[in-house]
Structures are given as C-alpha cells and as structure tokens.
Amino acid sequence: MVRTAALVAAAAAMLLNDVHAESLYSKKSSVLQISGVDYDRLIAKSNYTSIVEFYAPWCGHCKNLKPAFESAAKSLAGIAKVAAVNCDEEMNKPFCGQMGVQGFPTLKIVRPTKRVGKPSVEDYQGQRDAKSIVEAVKDKIPNAVKRVTDKKLDEWLESAGDGAKAILFSEKGLVSATMKTLAVDFAGLISLAQIRNKEAASVQKFGIKKFPTLILLPAGSSEPIVYDGEMKKEPMVAFLSQVAPPNPDCPPAKAKKTKAKKDTKKESKSSSKLSKASASHKSANASSAAASATDETVEEPIKATESPAANLKDGDAPEPVALPVETPKPTIPVLVESSQLQASCLNVQSKTCILAIIPKDESSEAATSVLASLASIHHKHDKRGSQLFPFVGVSASNPLASSILSGLSLGKEDDVHLIATNGKRSWYKKYSGKNFGQTEVEKWVDALRMGEGKKEKLPDNLLAAAKKVEAKEEKKAEDDVKIEIEEIVDDTPKHGEL
C-alpha cells in the first residue's frame, strides 16, 4: 500500500461522511430542512423571523434537542420559521463555517431588518426546551402593530390615510405574535392597530361590545367590517385577505430545476433536491395562506407543548460538541480501495465525477499539481456555496486504476490521467491537456459543467452492478445533488455577503 494508513482513513472518512450524511429530521417533520443554498432565499430574504438550528446528525445533544425543536416548530407554524441545516453534509460545510458555527447544536435567531437580505443574526443562548425557544423567537418578531389610545386615534387614522386598516380591540396591551405576524403578512396593504378596552371613546366610536374584537376598515371606508371568527392566525388571514392577498414571506424559487427533473426516479433519489422542493412547498403554503393554522389565540399566550425529553435543566444544559478540526489546506480524497471508488463514482447510478488517476510516483510534479488544482477548484466552489460534482484521486494501488487505464486506453501508467465519468449515462470525457495547473484544469471543469467536451462510451465492465450499490445509493441520496450539477448552470446564491 502506497499511502499511509492515516491518509487512507481520512480519505475513507471523507467519503463516508459524504455518503452517510443523513438528516436528523424526517421529511415529514415540521422543521424546515434547508441547505446553505436555500438559506439566502428562505431565511435571509424572508419577511418572517426564523430560528435555525445548525446540527450534525451524529451529535448527541442534537438528538436530544430534536423533540423540543419539532414541538417549537409546530407551535410557531404560521408565525415564524423553524429550520435546520445539516452541517455534516459536505455541501453545507462552508456555509456553516461562514455562519460561525463552532459547535453542535448551534441555534441562531434570524430576523429581518430594513435592509432586505441583510437580516440580524444572533445566537440563541436560552434553555433548550420548546417553550423557551418559542417565547424567545416570538420576542424577536418585529412589531408593526401600532398601539393606539383615544387621544391618538384620529392621528393614526389620518396617518394611515385612505388605505385599508384593521384594529384589534383587546383587554391586553401587549401585541401578540399572531398580530405581529399579520402585520408582516399585510405590510403595505393594511395598517394594523391595537386599542385597549379602556379607551372608551374609541370603543364607542366603533361600537365594540366585546373583547377581543377585530375590525377591518376597507380602503376609503369608515364602515367597519367585524370579524366573527376565532382569534387564530389562519382564519384571521382569510378575513383580512378580502382586502388583498398577503405578501409572500420570501422570494419565489427560481424556476430552473426543470431540465434535470424529467427523470422522476432520479429526483426521488436526491433528498437534497427534495428538501429544497418541500421547503419551497412549505413556504408556498406559508405565503399563500400566510402559513398554517396555529392554536394560538391573540389573548392567551401560547403554551408550547413540551416534549418530555425537552426538559433540560440548567445543570445538564448541553455543551456544544466541538466541530471536527478543519484541514488547513484543501485536499481531495485519494482512493485506494476499489469499493470506495465504485460507491462514489463508478456504479450504474453514479452521476458526473472527476477522477484523477495518479501514478505510483505520487510525488511527481504532475501528480501533486493535479491534486492541488482539483482541491483548490473544489474548495473555491464550496466557499461560494455552489455545488460541484465529486473530485476523486485514484491511487495507483487501487485495483481499479489499471482497469480504467486499459479499459479506456488512456496510456502510460506513469502519467497522470484526468477524466470525467458518468456511470448512469455511461460516458466519460478525457482531459487532453498536458499541463495540470489550476487555470487549465478549471477551464476543462467549467466546460464540463456546461455539458461541453467529447463524450465516449464508458465500458460497462468498469461499473459496479446496480444491486451492489443500491443499498448505499439510498443512503447516498444527499450526495447525489453534487454529482448532478452537469445540466445546471451555476446561479446558486453566493454566501459571501452573509
């Protein structure tokens, strides 16, 4: 064996990480599962306040937090977004780093500011039970509901002008999270105010008999329409929607995924795509009906249902788990086992991969140069948060190395050979340059991403049969996304600005 045991283990671990980065939350979970790529649109540009958990599936404290977090998500449905990012997924790692995540789980409350897409982000340091989380998030929801007294009523009516207005008459002075969220949903469409029962002149002016009562004054009208439904988010949204449909909470998803989506089987394999799809679905729901119903009433503060496991006392407050040590220089795995190579790139399900076949003399200039070029190209894309297919080195000691060389008639064993493979579509493309510097290699990679370059038929005998990899393939779901980029032009949001 040419490589040291440690390097081999590191390479294998990287690969396994990729393959087994399973999500902690199920697809049905009320927690919105997002990737670093989704964050910008679904959270940073949302008008809603969010709490985002950064976790790793293997972390014990993350597992302990799960029931409380899911319960918080249910309580906050329609009021705030509750999302989770799996930092163990290769594609999310740079994003988690940028967000300053240093241990798991890390909870951050993200709330919109006046500057769209530049939310304020702060760590949640409170107790990790559902009720504390729910209260902390509600506390952060910006309030655009004006509290109006008798003295100020005319002034407010005037300032709101001819536009539609809604007033909640209440025994309470505090503005509930539901009302705050209604103000977000109808920002720019309806001016919202809250008036207490003791403001006798206002109460009399609108003929209010009981509390709470919500009235709507359509544009240009002083004739109030009285709401007679329950003080719950969803029916209240429906009532106010007679003026105008609520604002979308976040920008719509880009309609770009279509091309790669024809193959539904492929789609179902790609859980990351799925989570994206379901995220946009959820947010579509959230925006259309301004999110789902909740049991919250305007007058009663919500009692978050606490799951038993969520009762962490002060004493056993979870210590964040340290993140795995960052490798100082970007590297790519150099695989020595044929099974690793088959699982990652050479099977009938695998999508585009880039393989650098390394000669026995791994310290040769070409070998070090190609590995360094590939690593820094991949690193660059990771940092941008853009997805890229796997880059893998194939050690000369890998039994498949010589099969590839002879099967594809690549030439001498002493040279470096750079190829792109696609097991599913059964093609490969050769890098014909002699120079493995970053600029040259990157040109070739970019051309590949655009679908350019001459395809040749990949011999079937180089690909592991489907059965052998099927089990792994299921688990590999998230990983597929990175491999699947071929047809997708790079317009993923950049996270540099975060």
Ligand SMILES: *[C@@H]1O[C@H](CO)[C@@H](O)[C@H](O)[C@H]1NC(C)=O
């Ligand atoms: C957010 O709120 C503004 C009004 O403040 C509204 O115009 C916009 O449509 C809402 N949604 C998004 C995604 O910005």
Ligand SMILES: *[C@@H]1O[C@H](CO)[C@@H](O)[C@H](O)[C@H]1NC(C)=O
């Ligand atoms: C969206 O709403 C529809 C109908 O209201 C419902 O069937 C569907 O399950 C919802 N989807 C999500 C992701 O909440």
